[in-house]
Amino acid sequence: MAKNPCLLSLFSLVFLATVSLAQRPFFPRAIVIPVSKDFPTSQYVAQLQMGYNLAPLKLVVDVGGPFLWADWASSSQGSTIPCGSLKCSMANPKGCSSGVSNEICDLQFENPVSKLAGSGVLKEDTLAVELIDEPNAGSFLSHVPNFLFSFVPSFLFQGLGNGVNGVLGLGNSRISLPSQLANTFGIPRKFAVCLSSSNGAIISGDTTYDVSRSMMYTPLISPQNGTTQEYYINVKSIKINDRKIPLNTSLLFLDQEVEGGTRISTVVPYTTMKTTIYQPFVDSYLEIAASMGLSRVDPVAPFEACFKVVGSDVVPRVEFVLQSEMVKWRMNAMVKVGDGVMCLGFLDGGLGQGASVVIGGYQLEDNLLEFNLGTSMLGFTSLMGGTGCSSFTRSSRDRDSA
Template identity: 55%
Template sequence: MPSLVQFLPLFPFFFLISFCVSHGPFLPKAIILPVNKDPFTFQYVTQVYMGTHLAPIKLVVNLGGSFLWADCGLTSQKLVPCNSLKCSMTKPNGCTNKICGVQQENPFTKVATTGQLAEDNFAVEFIDELKTGSIASIHQFLFSCASTSLLQGLARGAKGMLGLGNSRIALPSQLSDAFGFQRKFALCLSDSNGAIISGESPYLSLLGHDVSRSMLYTPLISSKDGVAEEYYINVKSIKISGKKLSLNISLFTMDEEGHGGTKISTISPFTTLKSSIYEKFVEAYERFGISMGLIKVEPVAPFGLCFSAKGVDLTKVGPNVPTIDLVLQSEMVKWRIYGRNSMVKVNDEVMCLGILDGGVNQKASIVIGGHQLEDNLLEFNLGISMLGFTSSLSMSETSCSDFMFSKDEAFDS
């Protein structure tokens, strides 16, 4: 754990404050990171500050990523030796020249390499008394130093990836160690500006509405052979327009090797279903859609089912189309997906179901992707292995883009 945390001015109006971690009253209440959606790749991009001079670095958000990895040329890192305590906190992938190696992957290109475990100064913006704009810095922040070639396929300007997974050196754990936060964080994505927040829960007030009353909770699950760094939940059934689909529950269950289950992902732009589930799902959705008066049209790749957008009523939760319920531990706990999150507007005349066939070899039964996560407030409590979720914030007439940020928080993605 770093012994010193500093609030450093990156702009003229910031005040310089230094303090020790042991001085509890001076610790930030929460950390907030703005998240922008790249319109070309559909990736979610945030910005942090790293290095001696705390230069801004854009990173693609990977909800299930084990750690932060970034281009080696952008930081003033100190490499971590093998056989050290810090190296043991990771899952080392061998040593090169006595430097701790870790396995790092670009999930978009599927390229994996061995990176060097390193540490450097790291800073993010913090919230205090519902105000943002000051910078909290962590010395000796652990990350992986990657070669430039690993950046291929990332959003324009991104120089690495920010991992939020359930690991000892992912961002939530390192923030918890540095600032004494509970091991939990909130994710609120949108098709424009959203946020990642770690610490206490002022995000309810930052949204301007108390959405806690509509938040439901479900356990985060892992395979029986260990703790999963990615985030999985149990879906017991799927309903369309309130009608349960005839699907074998074993299709959704995670086995001892970690196959099956429902994964939550910021890497997949749309939800994908294993083929055995998708075939029955899309057939039923088409049937319910037509019964509501929707007109089927030729599909537009990559989507498998599309409808005419002409004459479809718009509600506060998007086009009036069949609702989708992911039923969790009981009939009382379900993640409802309205038209805003189920449909994708292709053009003024066509809208398509934003749920795709993940193929027969997809490891997870269901992967809930970015489009379905948008304007849903998700709270990942790693300490008690629970997920809190709101379903669509549009029901409360708010959105993830309503978070209050200082003027510098908006960055070009």
């Protein structure tokens, strides 16, 4: 299959040669999609191409979104899926409201940023992706024929970044991107996300990482009623400098009404906590920070707790304890907001927040997260110790030439 020069140029710019050969991951057979951060909105934007003319798409990454949706103006025309078809039932298991088989298949969805609800038409078209097939074929442009997506009017795009064409859903549904890639290429039904303030990537398929020995694993959980395609994990307690914060741990459990639990989000900029968890958390953090000699300064919106941090000052460490004391996820806790000023990067989500904790994009940065939908497990490891996401987003073409 012929290589597309525009796409190759894009990947040459995005994938930086920053680490030695020994540090590079190995992709036996995987899809790599570049992701960059839109700083005005703190959204993570993936770049894809769709249609016979390979029209470029810039899509906000929504790790819990059920499918790809894009606007009327910038999306390809594609083919409309009828209501009574098998493909429509895959995308919309509840069926069409009209029950008339020859009507257009429509999908209900929610803008993950504005929370505006709407509907779009189910269509299919060709999606262009970079397939890495080592050690024989290397890296080449490939196509996903009959890729299912939703065609929506542009007025539903409130809150999305400038120039964005839609949302890329990676949730646990039958027509999310990872599911459709697995069906097309026969790759494992799993994907990795590596976010960064610069270059990141979505890697779908069969992957081997040099950091695999340092990865820890925790179950992905969901309510038994199957009402959501989003990803939740069990957090049993929260520790600051190894001190467990005092809170009602029953608040952390996910119930069957999709209340409580800890949800992972690439759309929420910073981790939010329900007020009943946030208040004891921030109180404990302030107490421990004071005991370490950190000086508190005026808050900088949207953060509540800010400090003067000078030189080698050490800040309190925040860890989420998962299924046991041996499985802990260290969070990116502090955000630099000015010269010598850092703020605690956790926000009060209010009493009405559905999930007890929503782990936001900033806390996910410089972490490699592997979502294995076949085993319902999440693998995670920090890349803050000298290895960044750019080393995990390079195509085989870059590795061969290094």
